[in-house]
Amino acid sequence: MGDRAASLVLERLRAVEWDGDWDGDWDDVLAHVMSRRLLMREYLRRAGMWAQAYSAETVWPFFDVVEYADPEFSLSPEVAAQLQEYLGRIIVTNAVKRTGTGAVRLAEFRARHPDALPDLPDLYEPLLLFYERGGAFRQDNAGFLDLTGVQVPPGTLAGRVAGPPLSSLDPDLLDAVDAEGRITYYTAADRQGPLLRRRVVRGVPYSEGFGRDSLRWEPTGALLPVSPEKVTAAELGMVWLDEMEAATLIWTAMADAKRWL
Template identity: 75%
Template sequence: MRDRAAARVMERLRAVEWDGEWDDLLSRVMSRRLLMREYLRRAGLWARACSAEAGWPFFDVVEYLDPAFPAVPQEDAAQLRELLCGSIVVSPVNRTCTGAMRLAEFRARRPDALPDLPDLYEPLLLFYERGGAFLLDHAGFLDLAGVLVRPGTLAGRAAGPPLGSLDRALLDAVDAIGRITYYRAADRHGPALRRRVVRGVPYDEAFGGDGLGWGPAGLPLPASPELAAEFGVVWLDEVEAAALVWAALADGGQPGAG
């Protein structure tokens, strides 16, 4: 009998649109980028805790937790192959999907044997749910469909800042069509700001308001981070910006003061 936790993971994987529409992918570039960054960070922490450095970044962590732990049941493995065979899927995708199922089963049976770390595969499962698989290009980049990301190093990723939340409200709030650059007032007060460029047309926006969303910033923002000081703002990394957005959502629209 299949473990219920593993079965729930399979249900999520079965619902993924592995070959999504290009326009949908472009509208979710930012959340998928953030989710991949968070997965790489967590994978670094788990790899260190489980002596799985050689397998980082895309690995089945249960192989390192307990090499003798039962493999995915044949019926689950067959379903997974069926789900992925029609898609352009690289082995890391298959490996992490299998790992997510096995870790769910391992957690259900032996929760005390797990390190005290945030769930390894949840960011990646959400990534898949928001647009399908990723690819590896010949230069070693991760192609997230709409943006390329360097895997970086285990040490660098593990030391990176955590994503403040995996809540759908945050993921939806950061997503938008266009090339996005984030800013904040130079005194580090006030809301998250962004310049969003769509087909060459810039939109300067701030997060907040009664509707808790993006609206006109009311001030011009720089065309590039190098010009930030001239406009009285500072550039924000996307994880920093996500933290500001999440704080506003959690506080009911009141931007953080520090």
């Protein structure tokens, strides 16, 4: 049973088109920039929680948590051999290989010892989805994470743990946040209005609102601030929203709609 769970995660990794063997359309990778950034932020948050649970703060954020949950644990021989063979032929960073290994090992460990783990959200699922939506990440000498199309500072463990969670990993939500261009989210100052976004594509601005009935972005005539500065937004009766907060509003609308299906 445990090796079956691990094999399923390994199959997901095998299906990823990593940078080194990518032969598809880069536009497709760049189309997932926004959701990949949210997924990485959520992974960093969860990794902080798991690191705290096992006193592994010094190895945060990209680590194999099973090494700390049970240092004596070993994968079933067949899965271990398959994983080693696969990791030996893909061109990715050590951090990617380490977390891929952790995801496979945690799946088998959880299946074998379901009561041995803390009551925390799944550690590696956001990162697996991140890989599936566009491949690997890199880390530069300054520590910034290059997600292909956008850079994200890793921040601090405490800061990430204290940050807002991603409300859902549902593919519909991830698709809804993906769009071309530079995106800024707003809503009415009283937070009672619709979710709005200003999207700039090659210098051309677009104002769009998320329809609670249609569950998609639609053009709107709203005049949105050019920048998220508080004074500018306040002049138009709006407030800037962090992308995590915007994702929560989108998911709330989607969840409400799904309850009526």
